[in-house]
Amino acid sequence: MSPAAVELRGASLRRGDRLLWHDLDLEIAAGEFVAILGPNGAGKSTLLKVLLGLLPLSSGTALVAGRTPRRGSADVGYVPQQKGFDTDLGARGRDLVTLGIDGHRFGPLRTPGRAQRVQRAIDAVGASAYAGRPIGRLSGGEQQRLRIAQALVGDPAVLLCDEPLLSLDLNHQRGVVELLDRRRREAGTAVLMVTHEINPVLPFVDRVVYLVDGRVAVGAPDEVLTSDRLSSLYGTRIDVLRMRDRIVVLGAETEPHHDHDHFHDQNTGEWHRDE
Amino acid sequence: MSDIWTYLHFPFAQHALIAATLVALVSGLIAPFVAARDMAFAVHGSAELAFPTAVAGLLVFDDALTGALLGSVLVAVAIALLGQRRGEGNTAIGVILAFGLGLGVFLLSFYHGYASQATNILFGSIVAVTGRDLAVLATVAAVVSLLVLAIYRPLFFSSVDPEVAEARGVPVRALGLLFVLMLTVTVTEVAQVVGTLLVLSLAITPAAAARRWTAAPLLVTGLSVLFALVAADGGFLLSLAFVDSGVKASVFITFISFGLYLVARAAGAVRKV
Numbered sequence: 001m002s003p004a005a006v007e008l009r010g011a012s013l014r015r016g017d018r019l020l021w022h023d024l025d026l027e028i029a030a031g032e033f034v035a036i037l038g039p040n041g042a043g044k045s046t047l048l049k050v051l052l053g054l055l056p057l058s059s060g061t062a063l064v065a066g067r068t069p070r071r072g073s074a075d076v077g078y079v080p081q082q083k084g085f086d087t088d089l090g091a092r093g094r095d096l097v098t099l100g101i102d103g104h105r106f107g108p109l110r111t112p113g114r115a116q117r118v119q120r121a122i123d124a125v126g127a128s129a130y131a132g133r134p135i136g137r138l139s140g141g142e143q144q145r146l147r148i149a150q151a152l153v154g155d156p157a158v159l160l161c162d163e164p165l166l167s168l169d170l171n172h173q174r175g176v177v178e179l180l181d182r183r184r185r186e187a188g189t190a191v192l193m194v195t196h197e198i199n200p201v202l203p204f205v206d207r208v209v210y211l212v213d214g215r216v217a218v219g220a221p222d223e224v225l226t227s228d229r230l231s232s233l234y235g236t237r238i239d240v241l242r243m244r245d246r247i248v249v250l251g252a253e254t255e256p257h258h259d260h261d262h263f264h265d266q267n268t269g270e271w272h273r274d275e
Numbered sequence: 276m277s278d279i280w281t282y283l284h285f286p287f288a289q290h291a292l293i294a295a296t297l298v299a300l301v302s303g304l305i306a307p308f309v310a311a312r313d314m315a316f317a318v319h320g321s322a323e324l325a326f327p328t329a330v331a332g333l334l335v336f337d338d339a340l341t342g343a344l345l346g347s348v349l350v351a352v353a354i355a356l357l358g359q360r361r362g363e364g365n366t367a368i369g370v371i372l373a374f375g376l377g378l379g380v381f382l383l384s385f386y387h388g389y390a391s392q393a394t395n396i397l398f399g400s401i402v403a404v405t406g407r408d409l410a411v412l413a414t415v416a417a418v419v420s421l422l423v424l425a426i427y428r429p430l431f432f433s434s435v436d437p438e439v440a441e442a443r444g445v446p447v448r449a450l451g452l453l454f455v456l457m458l459t460v461t462v463t464e465v466a467q468v469v470g471t472l473l474v475l476s477l478a479i480t481p482a483a484a485a486r487r488w489t490a491a492p493l494l495v496t497g498l499s500v501l502f503a504l505v506a507a508d509g510g511f512l513l514s515l516a517f518v519d520s521g522v523k524a525s526v527f528i529t530f531i532s533f534g535l536y537l538v539a540r541a542a543g544a545v546r547k548v
Binding site: 054072073078080081083085086088089090091092095096099100102103104105106108133135136147151 | 310424436441485487491495
């Protein structure tokens, strides 16, 4: 049997004197779609950084496709938080995807078969109509599809996405989530997505990982996203309301902050500015 | 109008034309990265900082170019160390720049050679290029060109998409340092021809114009080199044609460079209509 796409055992992460999360046990199978939820500063993006091999765990073990996370591993595709590109950046959508194949290689030689692989990746995300246009002049949704094509062009076992739905309208949010869902079904790519937007992903995800104040809840959305479970996770009264197929979490900070300048003090239960 | 062809038989004019070509080649290669990394101020800063180091070169070696090239390494290290965090860079460059210019004026008060040596640093002196200068320029051009060829892809990756590049194993910070070094050395070279005050016309404008024509990275680089060559060589030849006017070649170079940029903008606007 092939190894789990992602495996965390007793994983803890400390940054400075702050314990972001601890004793995290998580095993994600090939083709699983997992959403990582929680308030700002809970260490969601940091979890992705660990799996990318950019940060070491403070304790415990992490494995990606059976191997210790290593920077530059071909097992992992990464879609970073949407920043947008300069309008006049001298690069087309196609060039961004191409960098996913050999952007890390030195020397002038091209990888054989590069153009065909890039075209297949572009077709797979439905971006062929605008892949030749300057990347800085595309809409947020179009840029996001090309970023996903870039992350997938190397056929990774695991796809890590950091807030891929941020600043997209509902239509594009739905398009991106369906795209990821199709990929994990057809190619068996495990997808981990950090997101503040619960509802667009809810119909598709197998499990959610909810991080609050160093505590972690893992399970199917229906198990984790309940008033009782979240109240005990936050240590305060949280109400989860269900309206048709939508969920509203009341009492928890769920709105995205783009600047990430707040963190939650686990001793006093207050929000502070983080300098 | 004087006969350009007659002038081109003189060694000074041949040297100048070769120097203009070498300088245009490297600055055209570097310029797209300067634009993509938004480092115009770093260019300006390291160009003006070639002034104090060139004066120091005059004092110590009696040669401005040696001083400026050695100094550019110092400048690169200072820019890289003080401005490591993104967004902090421009402030750091401003601080070093202010001090450096003061230092240059201070050093100049100890220099009692030809006054024109000092103004040449600021406004360029393409006709004063010696055979030894050419050897230095050619070496720098060869090294920078080979480096660009070797690191083109990872440098492009870390310029347009630093976060993913980092995750993919590109040594983003080391490449950034190397690029600042290549930049300051190139800028020092360009300053020999157009002067420290007019460097941007070869190290930024060609790429700015090229990006208006295309977004294909290799084509941007090719056009940028072409525009830099047209501006540098064309500017020098024009200065020969109008030699009686006494206008320096660097002036024609900046005018042609800006003209190419205006044409590119106009063409871009027309295509959109």
